[in-house]
Amino acid sequence: MKTCWIIYNGSLVSDKFLDQARLMAEACQNHGVQPFIYKNYEIQMHSAKKLEQAPDFVIFLDKDILLATYLKNQGIPVFNDPEVIETCDNKAKQYIQLAKANIRMPKTIIAPKVYPKFTIRESGYFEGVLEELGLPLIIKEAHGSFGMKVYLIETQEDFFEKVDTLRGVDFIFQQYIASSYGRDIRVNTIGDEVVAAMYRHSETDFRANITNGGKAETITLTKEQEQLALTAAKAVGADFAGVDLLFDEQDQPLVCEVNAASHIRNIYNVTGIHVGDAFVQHILKKLG
Template sequence: MSKRGWIIYNGNLYTKKFAEQIKWLRKTAETFDFEIDVIANNQLLVAMEEGCARILTEKQKPDFVFFWDKDLFLARQLEEQGVRLFNPAKAIEICDDKALTYLQLANHGIRMPKTIIAPKVFVSLEDDSHLGQVIEILSFPMVIKETFGSFGEQVYLIKNEQQLRQKAKELQHKPHLFQEYIASSYGRDVRLNVVGDRVVAAMLRKSDQDFRANVTAGGKMYRYQPTEEEEKLAVRCSQIVGADFAGVDLLFGENDEPILCEINSNAHFKNIYDCTGVDITKDMMAFIKETITE
């Protein structure tokens, strides 16, 4: 008997780029004999009635959900109702918040840039005395990252104290962190796509104009054969955050040793396909089928 699944996407982010990938996912899923419904998150409202939480839908509960969104309230409620999510809600939460990502990976021997999480500000930044410690530990240049951001956006290279204080004032109550600048990795990084316990595709991203290597920031893509050390690091990081699938980004240290940059739970697959010819949707659906039929 075929298994029933939902692909959940964000109903307010249905651009041509997203729509193409949703159709791609559905087509691949159907080749694995899954009965698939594609549903926007705003068509599955989480409600509380008479002291009980439920999802407002007439649809039959699926055997699994490919959760290609970051709507954590919906994700958690689906799990409360016994639905297996790929990725789980907790993994999505950790990966979506860069500060949580680094905290989760801390104390596991993972090589990461030195990172300081900005203290919480409710309304406006009135006391920036913490920046003195930030300068002492990280020096310049340094990187500021908003904890919520994608495609290399909300990431800033800070070259001096004036820029630091100005950017901290601009961000104020927005969650952000301060991070060591890895000069040896200027304009280049590696994206490794992990499915389960293995790396299924990898690409090198390089930019000659920007310290960020993201394609949306002007970076170019190249086929890449990861080292055994890079593969082990990517898989271990993915497993520590509890992800079934992840796009793990690694920086290059002074001796080209891999340094964890970030983990993406909802990594897009078109760029990696265009670069390598590897269709990771097949690996993901094969993993789902193996997992739910065990």
């Protein structure tokens, strides 16, 4: 019987991370794979020791990229690959990768590195960003989930205040897609296939994230939406992806972001589709 380690972050207190791991464990059992759930800190990354036991593969639900790399270096297949997790965990890096693949997305400017004790306020750089994107615009910190580090900036005053607080932090500026206010689509892809999708909408916020108050329902994707989600997942190399799509003024899709450890509980509740099942099936096929 094949074995799988499912790894999540043990420092996070919310039950939803363990719940996510349990859903993946259920999917393993459905496919005759023995799952073992671990918190990331339960595996000691010792430089001079090999793991005593190794599973056939790892489903990595955390952003502890060092641990994912450590496990991969021990010869264990890790899904998603640590490099994919790293790209997706850093929105700045991710948008660079999506741009390289000519993915349709809002105009995005990656903020330059500024050391925390210094400033480029007087350089004219920020005026250039304002000129290019106009107001309102979106600022996103590179590392953030559930809409928590995504800001809608409406005034110059808010803009300069925000960029000032973000010194030392990786972030990006992005064209605000007003036609997509409070609505987006979450598409789960596995390998070359779209497995499930839901339409998310919020009455109270520009962000459609469910954790942020958004509601979700089923949706049948257009060919364009399907194709764009698949090309975006491919552009970052993800076996398992949660792609967020926005609607432009003509209702055509734009990629908002690609998640490498997308939570699958909400989409399961909304669509009845267990994305973990398709994921485990895909891994088993890939491992042969």
